[in-house]
Amino acid sequence: MIPGLKHVDTTSLELASPPPSSTQASTVYDRLREDLLSGRLEPSRKLQMRFLTELYQTGQTPLREALNRLTADGLVECREQRGFYVADISRSELAELTKTRCWVESLALRESMAASTPQWEEQLLLAQHRLGRTPRSLNAEHFEDNPEWERLHRVYHRTLIGNCGSQSLIAFCGQLADQLYRYRRLSIRKAFPSRHVTDEHQAIMTAVLSGDADHAVDLLTAHYRQTAEVILQDKQIFSELHEGEDAAS
Amino acid sequence: MIPGLKHVDTTSLELASPPPSSTQASTVYDRLREDLLSGRLEPSRKLQMRFLTELYQTGQTPLREALNRLTADGLVECREQRGFYVADISRSELAELTKTRCWVESLALRESMAASTPQWEEQLLLAQHRLGRTPRSLNAEHFEDNPEWERLHRVYHRTLIGNCGSQSLIAFCGQLADQLYRYRRLSIRKAFPSRHVTDEHQAIMTAVLSGDADHAVDLLTAHYRQTAEVILQDKQIFSELHEGEDAAS
DNA sequence: CACAACAAAAATTTATAGATTTTTATGAAA
DNA sequence: TTTCATAAAAATCTATAAATTTTTGTTGTG
Numbered sequence: 001m002i003p004g005l006k007h008v009d010t011t012s013l014e015l016a017s018p019p020p021s022s023t024q025a026s027t028v029y030d031r032l033r034e035d036l037l038s039g040r041l042e043p044s045r046k047l048q049m050r051f052l053t054e055l056y057q058t059g060q061t062p063l064r065e066a067l068n069r070l071t072a073d074g075l076v077e078c079r080e081q082r083g084f085y086v087a088d089i090s091r092s093e094l095a096e097l098t099k100t101r102c103w104v105e106s107l108a109l110r111e112s113m114a115a116s117t118p119q120w121e122e123q124l125l126l127a128q129h130r131l132g133r134t135p136r137s138l139n140a141e142h143f144e145d146n147p148e149w150e151r152l153h154r155v156y157h158r159t160l161i162g163n164c165g166s167q168s169l170i171a172f173c174g175q176l177a178d179q180l181y182r183y184r185r186l187s188i189r190k191a192f193p194s195r196h197v198t199d200e201h202q203a204i205m206t207a208v209l210s211g212d213a214d215h216a217v218d219l220l221t222a223h224y225r226q227t228a229e230v231i232l233q234d235k236q237i238f239s240e241l242h243e244g245e246d247a248a249s
Numbered sequence: 250m251i252p253g254l255k256h257v258d259t260t261s262l263e264l265a266s267p268p269p270s271s272t273q274a275s276t277v278y279d280r281l282r283e284d285l286l287s288g289r290l291e292p293s294r295k296l297q298m299r300f301l302t303e304l305y306q307t308g309q310t311p312l313r314e315a316l317n318r319l320t321a322d323g324l325v326e327c328r329e330q331r332g333f334y335v336a337d338i339s340r341s342e343l344a345e346l347t348k349t350r351c352w353v354e355s356l357a358l359r360e361s362m363a364a365s366t367p368q369w370e371e372q373l374l375l376a377q378h379r380l381g382r383t384p385r386s387l388n389a390e391h392f393e394d395n396p397e398w399e400r401l402h403r404v405y406h407r408t409l410i411g412n413c414g415s416q417s418l419i420a421f422c423g424q425l426a427d428q429l430y431r432y433r434r435l436s437i438r439k440a441f442p443s444r445h446v447t448d449e450h451q452a453i454m455t456a457v458l459s460g461d462a463d464h465a466v467d468l469l470t471a472h473y474r475q476t477a478e479v480i481l482q483d484k485q486i487f488s489e490l491h492e493g494e495d496a497a498s
Numbered sequence: 499c500a501c502a503a504c505a506a507a508a509a510t511t512t513a514t515a516g517a518t519t520t521t522t523a524t525g526a527a528a
Numbered sequence: 529t530t531t532c533a534t535a536a537a538a539a540t541c542t543a544t545a546a547a548t549t550t551t552t553g554t555t556g557t558g
Contacts, residue, residue: 023330023511025510026329048541049541050539058512059511059512059513060511060542062510062511064310064313064542068317068318068321069317072317072318074417080275081518081541081542082520083540083541096416100415100417103356103360107352107353107356111352165348166349166352167345168323168345168346168349168425175417176417273543274542274543297508308545309544309545310542310543311542330508330509330549330551331550333509500557500558501556501558503556503557504555505552505553505555506551506552506553507553508549508550508552509548510547510548510549510550511547512547512548513544513546514543514546515543515545516542516544517541518540518541518542520537520539520540521536521537521538521539522535522536522537522538523536523537524534524535525532525533525535526531526533527530527532527533528529
């Protein structure tokens, strides 16, 4: 055998076969997270190990790891010795998450603006531009979720607060965004036909670039509050059975 | 045999035998967390499975679970396929955490005060009173950490922001508090001999009870900034080897 | 001195065994 | 007959141990 050649072969193979080359737990985490956010795994559903191992074709250990991470993200609930459940939803939690997001992102936006740089302003301009050029729905007739729009939407809001100078604060905002994103996707009327979200995004950006922090914060919080309002109207996504005991977990 | 009696016996036994009656993963989590916060497990140390299983006398599964939770808490770092490490520390991270804590807790305190109730004010009064009556050090001669004081200190700060009406915000503040607590305990000069922290706590409470939000926020942020300042002075806790590359992870 | 092949260590994953909880069925009392 | 309590069974979560894969350190060769 030829030693030199053999090693080269192996190397090239290694580089080709594991494309993202990440651990299995991370792969399951990503897939599970997507299924949670999309609502394919409905709220308060029990997440049985056996079911999940068969669904994702993996072992228990990577699954437990993924479920633990998702618990920290607030998308999964872990009851001691009783297994995992998809995090429940409620009107009160939606209201609380929205309130918190408004508070915290207002803060982060103000700090971002206070530390503004030309580079950041250009990033924001770009993010807004790209988002505006991307169709909200894949289908012109009926609404069909466009993953690329969702990604760019995420990037846009991330950019708004991204200049605040605190990784932990940005991460916290990301968590809140994820949890609220699930409510959005769960809500049937995702299209928001009456709203012009693109205009809202543009208006926020304009206020930011003009240096008017108060106005920018007002527009941003109004943006979030309106989204929550629309979802709160949705009669279907909140199980009407226990309407009274709507308290957050 | 007497059916009725037997059942009572079993019940009482069950209630007695598992005192904390929690899962093993939680037990390991608590112990590991304490060792992390106290600094017994020093920053950037590698956390080998074998070492930990022997140290805590447990299996790998509960350990992985605990480590994953602690990663979410920011006390442990998880490098993909390279194992777990104790989260590193740096001056820049300390500064960033402090800055973030000041921002977020100012927000939370204002909201707490805006939603003030007699019950909450009484809670705060009690928390302050108990903290003030507890000695900072177990030993009058040299400083010796008093766990009860630390616990009450935690409760006090938790109470300050606890009326803000957002569980997620409170939890985030708790995370920041934990991470900063580790810096405090890592710092050799824990005693802070020149400071009168009890007076500071009292002053904050007085401002809160008098309804002066601006003043309360000023005192609280000054409190945190001074603590950070003292730790930043500490030459020993930051490894001087790589002073230039002091960036946060 | 650099690079590749080998060997050792460590992390991740699979598989198996042990506990705990929930369900179901049986029997006694109202 | 209905209801409650008990006991057994089933299901499921938790933990241990073994196997696989990946990474890291060492040695030998060009």
